[in-house]
Amino acid sequence: MESVIQDSTPKTLEELKDISSQVRRDIVRMVHGVGNGHPGGALGCTEYFVALYFHLMKHNPDFKMDGIGEDLCFLSNGHISAVWYSVLARSGYFPVAELSTHRKINSRLQGHPTTHEGLPGIRMASGSLGQGLSVAVGAAQAKKLNGDNHLVYVLMGDGEQDEGQIWEAAMYAAHHKVDNLIATVDWNGQQIDGPTVKVMDLKDLPAKYRAFGWEVIILENGNDMAELIKTYEHAKTLTGKGSPVAIMMKTGMGYGVDFMMGSHKWHGVAPNDDQLAQALAQLPETLGDF
Amino acid sequence: MKQFTILDKKDTRSGFGVGLLEAGRKNPNVVALCADLVGSLKMDAFIKEFPERFFQVGIAEANMMGVAAGLTIGGKIPFTGTFANFSTGRVYDQIRQSIAYSDKNVKICASHAGLTLGEDGATHQILEDLGMMRMLPGMTVINPCDFNQTKAATMAIAEHHGPVYLRFGRPVVPVFISEDTPFIIGKALMLNEGADVSIFATGHMVWKAIEAGHILAERGIDAEIINIHTIKPLDKEAILESVKKTGCAVSAEEHQLNGGLGDAIAHVLTSNYPSPLEMVAVQDTFGESGTPDELMVKYGLTSTAIVDAAERAIKRKKEVLA
Numbered sequence: 001m002e003s004v005i006q007d008s009t010p011k012t013l014e015e016l017k018d019i020s021s022q023v024r025r026d027i028v029r030m031v032h033g034v035g036n037g038h039p040g041g042a043l044g045c046t047e048y049f050v051a052l053y054f055h056l057m058k059h060n061p062d063f064k065m066d067g068i069g070e071d072l073c074f075l076s077n078g079h080i081s082a083v084w085y086s087v088l089a090r091s092g093y094f095p096v097a098e099l100s101t102h103r104k105i106n107s108r109l110q111g112h113p114t115t116h117e118g119l120p121g122i123r124m125a126s127g128s129l130g131q132g133l134s135v136a137v138g139a140a141q142a143k144k145l146n147g148d149n150h151l152v153y154v155l156m157g158d159g160e161q162d163e164g165q166i167w168e169a170a171m172y173a174a175h176h177k178v179d180n181l182i183a184t185v186d187w188n189g190q191q192i193d194g195p196t197v198k199v200m201d202l203k204d205l206p207a208k209y210r211a212f213g214w215e216v217i218i219l220e221n222g223n224d225m226a227e228l229i230k231t232y233e234h235a236k237t238l239t240g241k242g243s244p245v246a247i248m249m250k251t252g253m254g255y256g257v258d259f260m261m262g263s264h265k266w267h268g269v270a271p272n273d274d275q276l277a278q279a280l281a282q283l284p285e286t287l288g289d290f
Numbered sequence: 291m292k293q294f295t296i297l298d299k300k301d302t303r304s305g306f307g308v309g310l311l312e313a314g315r316k317n318p319n320v321v322a323l324c325a326d327l328v329g330s331l332k333m334d335a336f337i338k339e340f341p342e343r344f345f346q347v348g349i350a351e352a353n354m355m356g357v358a359a360g361l362t363i364g365g366k367i368p369f370t371g372t373f374a375n376f377s378t379g380r381v382y383d384q385i386r387q388s389i390a391y392s393d394k395n396v397k398i399c400a401s402h403a404g405l406t407l408g409e410d411g412a413t414h415q416i417l418e419d420l421g422m423m424r425m426l427p428g429m430t431v432i433n434p435c436d437f438n439q440t441k442a443a444t445m446a447i448a449e450h451h452g453p454v455y456l457r458f459g460r461p462v463v464p465v466f467i468s469e470d471t472p473f474i475i476g477k478a479l480m481l482n483e484g485a486d487v488s489i490f491a492t493g494h495m496v497w498k499a500i501e502a503g504h505i506l507a508e509r510g511i512d513a514e515i516i517n518i519h520t521i522k523p524l525d526k527e528a529i530l531e532s533v534k535k536t537g538c539a540v541s542a543e544e545h546q547l548n549g550g551l552g553d554a555i556a557h558v559l560t561s562n563y564p565s566p567l568e569m570v571a572v573q574d575t576f577g578e579s580g581t582p583d584e585l586m587v588k589y590g591l592t593s594t595a596i597v598d599a600a601e602r603a604i605k606r607k608k609e610v611l612a
């Protein structure tokens with residue numbers, strides 16, 4: 001098979017941390033610019049996306065929908081689109097300046113990711129929760145049918161685990177031995193109406209995935225870049241062994257901006273001017289703001 | 291053209307919140323369920339007063355519809371709350387089998403309907419919900435136009451036995467229906483009597499129809515404006531009576547062209563009294579992110595679009611008569 005890969009040169013830990021700081025600036029500036037959006041989950045998943053696109057995945061910014069010969073990433077909890085858009089732009093999928101159009105009219109950067117406007121890097125619409133794991137499983141099976149030896153990554157929310165379709169997909173993936181898939185749950189313990197334990201208790205989430213036949217790893221600190229990379233390198237070694245792999249990634253909602261951290265209050269609210277200044281003061285500009 | 295005073299500016303979803311609390315006070319069998327969107331649905335006041343009559347279901351809309359259906363079997367009157375997209379398309383078969391076909395007394399209450407949901411974009415902006423719900427046998431479908439009407443509708447559906455889809459929205463819009471206007475399910479509300487064209491509007495488009503009525507009046511056109519808050523059962527008598535007088539019609543809705551109010555009126559007219567009908571609706575496309583006002587302009591859901599449609603309808607009427 002012809003390879004389309006432009007292998008992104010893995011970055012050093014320091015470089016990855018610098019990129020993360022810039023991505024966090026992008027996120028808060030994007031939601032502030034339009035006056036709404038979802039900063040909390042986006043900030044918490046910054047290390048995940050930066051590590052995938054700048055270190056772990058083989059991927060091609062010269063975007064092709066079929067993704068043959070490269071690793072794929074899907075975002076099921078589409079409301080945290082700001083972090084994905086920032087990382088896609090910063091890794092060369094589209095101009096960084098376009099980040100300023102997020103959630104505004106006539107933009108390719110829709111409130112939730114879509115394929116409809118043709119934004120490079122996006123392979124399915126998400127936003128209505130609970131659907132991404134199924135799509136990722138299908139894409140992983142297509143890779144197998146194509147003899148394409150690359151991985152599929154998918155991120156979900158923990159509140160999103162309430163949706164029954166997730167468990168249909170989980171059962172299916174194990175039954176069909178979809179072992180070229182690394183699914184991650186953003187285990188921040190928060191959803192819109194409050195902490196997950198209060199809204200809908202997930203109880204022993206890792207045990208649930210194990211009982212469905214998955215290989216499960218717990219990532220204790222998904223905001224620690226070194227630990228995150230080590231965990232995913234380990235997860236890669238577990239692929240190809242007959243079971244899908246799940247990572248329960250503990251993150252801090254709103255991580256990196258002190259007043260947003262650890263609360264569902266910042267799930268879907270944009271900072272005002274003062275709050276923006278306060279946030280940016282905590283996040284060094286490393287690559288240049290859009 | 292009659293003058294309408296803007297009494298206040300409020301979101302229709304808040305009318306639902308207040309109506310739900312009132313309905314709960316009047317009838318102890320009223321219970322509520324929500325799928326992780328309590329604040330958006332304005333259910334806090336009900337929850338505070340009746341914590342034991344509220345069920346948080348998490349992000350699991352299909353389960354919510356099934357549980358609601360089950361609660362009716364013990365005589366409860368469940369009100370489910372989530373966004374319109376997740377209240378309909380997401381759970382269509384659960385509504386179809388467990389609620390509509392099983393004739394269960396569930397009130398499906400849906401916020402953030404249509405384009406005016408705004409920046410969240412097309413994944414959340416359902417424009418097909420009226421169509422889906424209208425197609426279900428036995429389903430009552432209601433789309434009120436302001437805070438007061440939404441409050442009154444919420445209380446009225448608690449008294450009505452049978453499945454109901456109640457659709458309302460996110461943005462702050464004019465309140466212009468007086469608090470004491472009775473809400474009668476299935477009975478259209480005459481807002482302005484006129485002779486030249488009948489404008490049938492629902493939801494957020496009703497205020498725009500009133501604005502259009504003023505512009506038309508300046509141009510010497512006497513528009514009849516009727517608020518169709520109940521899409522099903524549709525008030526056929528009111529529609530036919532009006533069009534027999536004016537000879538042409540305009541429909542206006544924040545919904546897809548296919549399947550909505552315009553289609554329902556077209557059916558009534560073609561079967562009974564064929565007349566020119568111009569539809570103001572989204573033209574078979576998905577929405578996108580943007581502010582509510584920007585989107586209503588871009589997708590042609592404005593008072594000027596209603597004015598243009600009225601003029602087209604009148605022109606067609608004259609062509610038929612000539």
Ligand SMILES: Cc1ncc(C[n+]2csc(CCOP(=O)(O)OP(=O)(O)O)c2C)c(N)n1
Pocket residue numbers: 040041042077079080127128129130156157158159160161186188190191192253267325326327349351376380
């Ligand atoms: C099917 C569906 N139901 C409801 C919503 C509304 N909604 C958006 S985000 C969210 C909470 C998601 O919680 P979680 O997955 O934990 O994400 P986090 O809050 O951590 O970002 C809800 C209920 C939705 N987008 N889709």
